[in-house]
Amino acid sequence: MALRLNRRNFFVGIAAAGHMLGQDRQLPLVNADRLRRDIEGLSAFGRPSGGNFSDGVSRVAYSDADRAGRAFFMDRMKAAGLAPRVDPAGNIFGRRTKFSAPNAEHEAPILFGSHIDSVPSGGNFDGDLGSFSALEVIRTLDERGIRTRRPLEMVVWANEEGVAFNSGLAGSRACAGRLASDEMDRVWNGMKKPDAIRRIGGVPERISEARRPADSFHAYLELHIEQGGTLERDRIPVGVVEGIVAIDEYIVDVRGFSNHAGTTPMPGRHDALIAASQLTLAVNEIVTHPAGPQVGTVGQMNVTPNAPNVVPGAVRMTVELRDLSQKKLDQLGAAIRARAAAIATQTGTEIDMKLVERLAPAIASPKVQSVIEESAAKLKLPSKRLPSGAGHDAQSMAFLGPMGMIFIPSIGGISHSPKELSRWEDCARGANVLLHSVLALSA
């Protein structure tokens, strides 16, 4: 965690950045108004009928709204002189052709972008900001006639959210060659996955050709809203993502003995919900001591038979742990397991804790992190290193080459909600950090 400026300098930095956005002709800067108009324009596709921008968006991947939003996006690319290419998985690529340096085609490009699909009742910044900022970076460089040594390529990934077919990061995983073996057989809402991919211009029978070779890019960059409240709370406009956290998900089965709530005296009970409650509090206690960025959540709990007049006989609950370090997750899991055993003994229940899903961490390239930090500093914007607790397409790209992510503040830390909101000036700041990171990496 590196703080480039102290609190006093922070306000100086903000003021200077504001000044620069309008008047400094030395540093290239994006067109903040155009970026905003593009994001607002896209928000019409999937908007609740009769609503406006603040009512959020439902643009689930492969839906009519997604198709219309993708067409809108590709029109904006064409207007900027790009020739959109849809790969077999439905990802949209656009390669900058103007002002290419001589022999640019022999160099691996800088790849940058995000996604434009949303969760149902989602917001207008998650994905959209990073996608349009990528386009805006290319437009800005074209307008300035700035040449780069390495080629530039932007991307809009298909089905990042994974609401459809329960397959998050579907497009970027196809690109990284990380599709599950059953993934093309899935059916969702009566739709087969190959048909869904065809709906957005993909070619499911050639999905394997969506795979790019390792090191087919020099670096991957993604600008995204934080979706948490850290940056806003600390009043830092730029987050430098250290990596995307590892996730361990456990299913815990607590077995007690179901009995009549009226005729079973308190001392004779084997109440599964008492044990589950103790374990829920234990997870919270173990994860929060000592303090750190790690998180742990009991998000799901189902009680059997779940009747007011019956002592609960069984509880099934989830425990989900996230941290950048797999070792930390192992330690937390072991501590929770030990506590579960003690609770089982004390409550006369059996507790079985099973690891059901393990997602490895995706560490951002230290070099790319430094480049992002230096770009923010050049723009006199305070920055801070932090992990990403949420998944992003960047984690697919980490399988292929160096990646980095830029976060900007989410007001109230709210995301996946119509209330998701970021300040337009923060959006522009993020796009400018992306611009200068691209410039530094492609030089």
Place this chain on the structure above:
Amino acid sequence: MALRLNRRNFFVGIAAAGHMLGQDRQLPLVNADRLRRDIEGLSAFGRPSGGNFSDGVSRVAYSDADRAGRAFFMDRMKAAGLAPRVDPAGNIFGRRTKFSAPNAEHEAPILFGSHIDSVPSGGNFDGDLGSFSALEVIRTLDERGIRTRRPLEMVVWANEEGVAFNSGLAGSRACAGRLASDEMDRVWNGMKKPDAIRRIGGVPERISEARRPADSFHAYLELHIEQGGTLERDRIPVGVVEGIVAIDEYIVDVRGFSNHAGTTPMPGRHDALIAASQLTLAVNEIVTHPAGPQVGTVGQMNVTPNAPNVVPGAVRMTVELRDLSQKKLDQLGAAIRARAAAIATQTGTEIDMKLVERLAPAIASPKVQSVIEESAAKLKLPSKRLPSGAGHDAQSMAFLGPMGMIFIPSIGGISHSPKELSRWEDCARGANVLLHSVLALSA
């Protein structure tokens, strides 16, 4: 709580009772074999196909199995010389006519009985024991030619369990004039309640005529299995019920803030399930200190949105409190409410606790309790006073006149389960206590 015999005398008592059951010709005793055969005979109606007695029974009120079981029961009544009368609610009454004392019809009768409907996958003792013991009492007195001053009347109540139409004690409440105003409009499994009542020989349009006047009996007696484990644990064969507990049921709504489990740091959370878990443990702690017969249960808990990767935003849970004393329930409710307020403050949630149902206690007549105790003592059976944590038809009868209940041990305290079991010798002991209580009250 009165213990008539200490541990040493207890075994003497058991041995003596065993002796008496077979050989003592001085005290009238029921025919234990006949009682067992009747209970086993009834168990065929609603038995799982291919199963046997130990596989339990599903004889839900108004079902084909219930109709067949009632027909079997009425055949046994007729074989004993009784003329079964089905009232408009479907309750079956049988008045002893042989050996009535002169002018018996001018006296209020002793009424005694139970029910024969069951929960789905229930046991063969809950209700069945008390119903057939009532018949056995009359048969025993008839065989001995014993006259009583007051008339004797037995009853098998309709739909005690209330699985059908969610209306427990339906028959006995009709008899006490305590039906809810909407009760005849209810529909269950596509069946209208009046049609259901007709299926068992009732006359729904004349249901109000099922009501008996207050003091239309001198005392009401009911023999039942304990459905809890107290008597078995304490090795006491006879329970003298002090009353049926009052029940306060609360619905508690905990409102936190739903958020992304990956991006929301631990300190910024308003996790409704953390608060609900604390409250669940608080209920347990408050109810168990100081020790006593009161019970409190969080039996139902529903989490929203209930996803592994989302911090719970809301929890709805029930808190059910039972004790003979309404004052005690008020105190417990107030203590839980105070703790809920403290938990809400500490966890950054809102907790709303609403009393949704209050059932008044039904106190057994002290005189009837004494008569039962004296009858047990006469049979050299240790007895113990205890509350009933479960509801029984006796609580309807408490609205009309003095009532009392006799409990016998349930092995393992298990009920409403195919595993429900009582020893046949305990069944016979209970029937004999009923016999001598009837004799004492009718003298």
